[in-house]
Amino acid sequence: MPWLYLSGLFARVWIPDAEEVWKSAELTKNYKHGDSTLHLTLEDGLHKLDDKTKNLPHLRNPDILVGENDLTALSYLHEPAVLHNLKVRFTDSKLIYTYCGIVLVAINPYENLPIYGSDIINAYSGQNMGDMDPHIFAVAEEAYKQMARDERNQSIIVSGESGAGKTVSAKYAMRYFATVSGAATEANVEEKVLASNPIMEAIGNAKTTRNDNSSRFGKYIEIGFDKRYRIIGANMRTYLLEKSRVVFQADEERNYHIFYQLCASSHLPEFKNLKLGSADDFHCTNQGRNPVIDGVDDAKEMCTTQHAFSLLGINELNQKGLFQVLAAILHLGNVEIKDRDSDSSIIPANNRHLTVFCELMGVTYQDMSHWLCHKKLKTAQETYIKPIPRLQASNARDALAKHIYAKVFNWIVDHVNKSLRATVKQHSFIGVLDIYGFETFEINSFEQFCINYANEKLQQQFNMHVFKLEQEEYLKEQIPWTLIDFYDNQPCINLIEAKMGVLDLLDEECKMPKGSDDSWAQKLYNTHLKTCSLFEKPRMSNKAFIIQHFADKVQYQCDGFLEKNKDTVNEEQINVLKASKLDLLVELFQDGEKVTSPTGTAPGGRTRLSVKPKEIRPGASSKEHKKTVGCQFRNSLAMLMETLNATTPHYVRCIKPNDLKFPFTFDPKRAVQQLRACGVLETIRISAAGFPSRWTYQEFFSRYRVLMKQKDVLSDRRLTCRNVLEKLVQDQDKYQFGKTKIFFRAGQVAYLEKLRADKLRKACVRIQKTIRCWLVRKKYLRKKHAAITIQRYTRGHQARCLVKYMRQTLAAITIQKFQRMCVQRKLYLQKQAAALVMQTILRAYMARQKYQGLLRNHKAVFIQKHVRGWLARQRYKRSLRAIVYLQCCIRRMKAKKELKKLKIEARSVEHFKKLNVGMENKIMQLQRKLDEQAKDNRVTSERLNCLETSHAVESEKLKVEVSKLKGIEEEAKNNANRVTSLLEELERLRKELTTTQKEKKTIEDWATKYRDEMEKMVAELKQQNGLLKTDKDDLNRMIKEQSQQMTEKMTRALAEETQQLESDLNEERSRYQNLLTEHLRLEERYDDLKEEITLSVDVTRGMDTSLTLKLQKRPHYYTILLQCYARQELDSENKKLKHDLTAMRQSLLGNAGAGAGAPGSPPYKVLMDQLNSSCEELEVRKEEVLILRSQLVSQKEAMQSPTADFHRLNEDGELWLVYEGLKETNRLLEGQMQQQRRSYDNEVEVLRGELQSVKEENNRQQQLLAQNLQLPPEARIEASLQHEITRLTNENLDLMEQLEKQDKTIRKLKKQLKVFSKKIGEMGAGQVETISPGQMVEETVRPVNIPRREKDFQGMLEYKKEDELKLVKNLILELKPRGVAVNLIPGLPAYILFMCLRHADYVNDDQKVRTLLTSTINSIKKILKKRGDDFETVSFWLSNTCRFLHCLKQYSGDESFMKHNTPKQNDHCLSNFDLAEYRQVLSDLAIQIYQQLIKCMENILQPMIVSGMLEHETIQGVSGVKPTGLRKRTSSIADEGTYTLETILRQLSAFHSTMCQHGTDPELIKQVRVRVCVCVCVHVSDPVCVHTRLRDRCETPQLLMDTKIIYPVTFPFNPSSLALETIQIPGSLNLAFLTRV
Secondary structure (H helix, E strand, O other): OHHHOOHHHOOEEEEEEOOOEEEEEEEOOOOOOOOOEEEEEEOOEEEEEEOOOOOOOEEOOOHHHOOOOEHHHOOOOOHHHHHHHHHHHHHHOOOOEEEEOOEEEEEOOOOOOOOOOHHHHHHHOOOOOOOOOOOHHHHHHHHHHHHHHHOOOEEEEEEOOOOOOHHHHHHHHHHHHHHHHOEOOOOOHHHHHHHHHHHHHHHHEEOOOOOOOEEOOEEEEEEEEOOOOOEEEEEEEEEOOOHHHHOOOOOOOOOEHHHHHHHHOOOOHHHHHHOOOOHHHOOOOOOOOOOOOOOOOHHHHHHHHHHHHHHOOOOHHHHHHHHHHHHHHHHHHOOOOEEEEOOEEEOOOOOHHHHHHHHHHOOOHHHHHHHHOEEEEEOOOOEEEEEOOHHHHHHHHHHHHHHHHHHHHHHHHHHHHHHOOOOOOOOEEEEEEEOOOOOOOOOEOHHHHHHHHHHHHHHHHHHHHHHHHHHHHHHHHOOOOOOOOOOOOHHHHHHHHOOOOHHHHHHHHHHOOOOOHHHHHHHHHHHHOOOOOOEEOOOOOOOEEEEEOOOOEEEEEOOOHHHHHHOOOOHHHHHHHHOOOOHHHHHHOOOOOOOOOOOOEOOOOOEOOOOOOOOOOOOOOOOOOOOOHHHHHHHHHHHHHHHHHOOEEEEEEEEOOOOOOOOOOOOHHHHHHHHHHHOHHHHHHHHHHOOOEEEEHHHHHHHOHHHOOHHHOOOOHHHHHHHHHHHHOOOHHHEEEOOOEEEEOOOHHHHHHHHHHHHHHHHHHHHHHHHHHHHHHHHHHHHHHHHHHHHHHHHHHHHHHHHHHHHHHHHHHHHHHHHHHHHHHHHHHHHHHHHHHHHHHHHHHHHHHHHHHHHHHHHHHHHHHHHHHHHHHHHHHHHHHHHHHHHHHHHHHHHHHHHHHHHHHHOOHHHHHHHHHHHHHHHHHHHHHHHHHHHHHHHHHHHHHHHHHHHHHHHHHHHHHHHHHHHOHHHHHHOHHHHHHHHHHHHHHHHHHHHHHHHHHHHHHHHHHHHHHHHHHHHHHHHHHHHHHHHHHHHHHHHHHHHHHHHHHHHHHHHHHHHHHHHHHHHHHHHHHHHHHHHHHHHHHHHHHHHHHHHHHOOHHHOOHHHHHHHHOOOOHHHHHHHHHHHHHHHHHHHHHHHHHHHHHHHHHHOOOOOOOOOOOHHHHHHHHHHHHHHHHHHHHHHHHHHHHHHHHHHHHHHHOOHHHHHHHOOOOHHHHHHHHHHHHHHHHHHHHHHHHHHHHHHHHHHHHHHHHHHHHHHHHHHHHHHHHHOOHHHHHHHHHHHHHHHHHHHHHHHHHHHHHHHHHHHHHHHHHHHHHHHHHHHHHHHHHOOOHHHOOOOOOOOOOOOOOOOOOOOOEEOOHHHHHHHHHHHHHOOOHHHHHHHOOOOHHHHHHHHHHHHHHHOOOHHHHHHHHHHHHHHHHHHHHHOOOOHHHHHHHHHHHHHHHHHHHHOOOOHHHOOOOOHHHHHOOOOOOOOHHHHHHHHHHHHHHHHHHHHHHHHHHHHHHHHHHHHHOOOOOOOOOOOOOOOOOOOOOOOOOOOOHHHHHHHHHHHHHHHHHOOOOHHHHHHHHHHHHHHHHHHOOOHHHHHHHHHHOOOOOOOOOOOOOOOOOOOOOOOOOOOHHHOOOOHHHOOOOOEEO
16 A cells, blocks of 8 residues: 555654664655655654665554554554554553453553452443453453353463463452352352462462562363352362472572461471471572562461461361471472492481471381482392482482472362362353463473473464454354465474374383483484474584474473473382371372362263373273373363363463563563464454454444535435445455444555544634634624723713712702701700709709608607517516516425425335336337327328328319409409408418428328338448449440440441531532522512513403303203202201301300310310311302302303293193103102201201210310329420320321211212203103204203213323313312311322323323423412412422322332332323423422422511520520519410410421321421421520620621521432322312313
């Protein structure tokens, strides 16, 4: 394509470079066919590049394609483009994963990235592979999805050289499966699968110069799944463990991690018996001279390894045995062997390390030291024991160490597989292959040969799979294509594994008695040097050979091939180990062990492939035992390929970006080398040979729409793309049209991008021209506008100056006038004040003189009174003392005489006897008196209790009487005698009360003496119990504090996050609702203006169209008769109800003398509310009667006009027949009326009974009120509320029963009315038939409705379009909330509107749906605007709007709203229209109504809050203290304009009960309650705080905070369990034009 090499197209190319591999350059001169040079511009200046070859350099891709996540999407597919794309993604975008067709290229970042968490796993779970960025999780998800979809086993092949990140990629893939699928049982299989990684890394990974955690073996892990695709088990196969690392490590390398972990943990007690030390002390671990890895703690890793062993079921005994064997290997490596002579060697006696080795292994020291330096030779007749030199002995020691480690490795793998074995039947599996990549070093030996051989096999399988997928893509899109030639490495594989191949010759040489590496090399030269082009011989060596692999040429050194292939160990050394006392060691070397896969045959019937060769039975031939390593590896590799071919493979190629392990550093040389080795470039070459660029038709149309003209764009995208491509690209071989995609050859996308860029460049020039013109014009207009503005402001300033001067002149005159007036008025006021002062002083002096005279007179009289009283008292006291003294002297003289007589009597014995007898009698008498006094005390206490109760009753009666006396204070003035007697009786009762209290006090004092002693004893016991409880509480408190601290930390963090999220949500919601409020306010303003305009134009809009329609629909004569009787019935019923209402009200007023039933009490208010609701119902009936009367009058007038027709009708006597029929009808109707009258009489009796029950209820309320007055205030309020709730619940149940009975009666009457109307219709039809056609009365006869049989309704209401205004008017505009809320079910208008809407949806009438919803919303807004200050109206329509919104959601058909529906309700869902937009409009309307409700409540509560709270808690100086001497009012009704806390509570209770009656959602009621509480707390949170703020504030108009804040509101979904087909429409709503469907 020489036309692409043009400088005008800004062509850029890639040229080879020694440092960067490929370098970018740009053409400076057009290239023509036949030119020998290309002129290029590099980064360092102008260079002239000689084109020595005919090949042109590679072209660069357009910038739009740079950084693509799939390399096959590049327009130019070649090595420099791939390398540059990977470099840009890795270094610039920090992206380590890139797709290359079906291959995932993963570059090791040498840094921990946060892209492997559980949230990332959840993000990739369930996604398609191309929907998200490249990731190892995407490959794992694709494998998991294909396994579940295709029911085919899958494989993930992870390859790459050491340090590229193979092990980590395989680990993350396994973690993805464990997280996504979970385990089928409770055995935590997924945890065991992940736990096997630390064990295998410890025993199979080591540090190399390229990688700190390099896997020195290959492994294939099969993860088993059941039929539900959950993990049930796993199985692991291993390949080619690098055993030589056990005894040899190169510089800067380490042995396997497990040895260093043991050395680092040697100080622990459980490892003391191993006698280990530092890793530097052992030959097997110190050869690399760098035993430490930066950032790795070997002791901590040892703990992780032990935990993994325990998790996988390896007990502590087996773990201890494993650690003993591994420690013994370290000690064996330190055993020193010395020369005895040139042909023999010896181990010094008492070698410390050999002694420890024998102790740990449980073998004898003599046998092991002997067979380390000798070997046994067997001939046909004899057996010889031959000493071996030191070099052979050292090799034998190392071979034994390697063999023991290999046995340990295999044993661990077997036990890991046993623990991961599936316990149930396996349905499918996903295999993860973590195998070494292609390796080439300076010295390559047997290990590199086997690794490269395995990579040849994998590359062949990869090429075949890629070619197959490419072919399937072309066949699927049905495009013609030719066979793509790709590199086939089968000759190289034949060179290695075919008959007489490298491995065959190696096994043959191993069987020779004197076979050597040199002789094997000569056989290779002789066999393959001339016959195979892939085999070469180095020029300077006879002990090496070269093989041309698919990635590169590799030179292998023949030294050591035979020894490594044989892998021989001294049998006598093995026999010594078999005789060990260590059970684990015996198990490792037992002859009959099974070396096949421990899982045996899979549950699904498929035989699992073996990893290790199967050993022979004892006594069999030794051929199987001596199978070479190469033969084992070839067999296991063949079985691996068989497994991979039976599965669907997925490829992950790991790339090592640099050798220095720097993070995000890209070395192009190393990257290119690995890309060539792993087959990525081969994949790209196969893709480039076909159609690498692929676009869907929609993507192509969207991208290159700018290249099309308007006439080229058709409705068929495929035809449009075909026409455009034929015009743009002439060579039709450059593209192909598939079924869903367009396929392009390499370079075509770049050509289309060039055409698109040219088109866009021209468009940009045109846009710039237009914009510059617009900017200049805009600048000119701005200058013009500025000049006009300056002129306008200048003229305005001059005018303002003139006006200012005129105002100042007028102000000066006014000031002079008022100043002179002020001076004169001041002089007058001074004179007036002086005269008043003089008068005041004179009058005050005269008053003081008079007062002082009266005071002196009063004081003199007072002094005389007290002096005379004192003198009289002194005379009385002197006389009293003299009399008392005389009495004392006389009584003393008589006492002395009595004392002498008693002394004489006391000396006689008989006196003592009498005295003792008298004392006994006195004691008995005193005991009886004591018992009698106890009985009297009990009787007295009982009498006291009775007196207390009677006193309480009497006090209550007295209070009632006092209140009555206060109420008739005016009458008491006329009856003074009666007042006096009442006061005396009151005084007597008070005296009785005082005496009773004194008696009670004496009895209580006597009882307290006995109570104190008991209380002391109880106090002592309580004190001891308290000490024990305190100790217990202290312990419990310490435990609770510790647990509480932990929980508080967690809850605090969770609460902070939750609070932050809630605050953000509330802020966003409040912001939206503020905007909605402003929008609604503007809508209301618009509606006001619109109504003003319409009122000015049309004045006759106020007519009642519903009444006109009713008059037009009932012209029939019989209908008029029925309406007459209905009117008479309604009149009589209204009279009876009014009479009963008057009687009930008079009886209530008659019983209102008691305090409980007085006006203003709660029971009285409840009854009055019920009576008011009944009055409203009567008013509704009255309006119906008026409507019927107007209809009758109008219809009678219409029928009286054609009088001539009656004369003509009576000519044949037909009128008499009609008259007889009417009389019969009247008789029937009179009978019906009498029957109804009897029923009405029965109803009157029922009402009287109810009236009697109301009276009884009133008496009971009075008793409850008297009982509540005895309770404390808190208990009184609670008891009254509980009683009120119970009473309202019972009343609601009674009302519901009455409503059901009335509905049944109405339905029965309707049926009877239909029957009578049918009879009348039949009678009228028979009479009309006898009339001749010329005598027919010209009038419209309305057909009689034929009653239908009852059927199952579908919950829909049908109406005509002309009845829509009537529906809205009767159901919204003229509906009274109180009557509906009391008598009907909550939300009935919403249900009726939704049932009408359901019918419109059922008939698929979009116009009817739209007009009904629009008129409903506008009518609700209109009624709220008209009666927005009425709390009941706003609450009623908030409840109905929310219910209508819930119905739209519940029956929308959305599964999220249908969870709680019944099957019948699911059948009622809307089927034709999606009303989501109207739901949003209704939600906004509900928010507006809610805000209006809050505003209405605040307007009602705001004047109550502050005064009510201040009245509740008295504050000095505010409102709590009244002037002394004034008596409080005794009326139960509060003063007008004052509010108390009880008033606020009653108002809040009224709000709550009203909203509950209207059926408002409980969650919405809770939000309203919270908002009202916030309002109350905002206005007054503490009366003292209010008083302080009222006294101290100076400037701030707010008390506490802004009360106008709009809080966000939510409307949680609240489905209704009410079935639509069961809803009955009452006749009081005037909705007879609705038809149930």
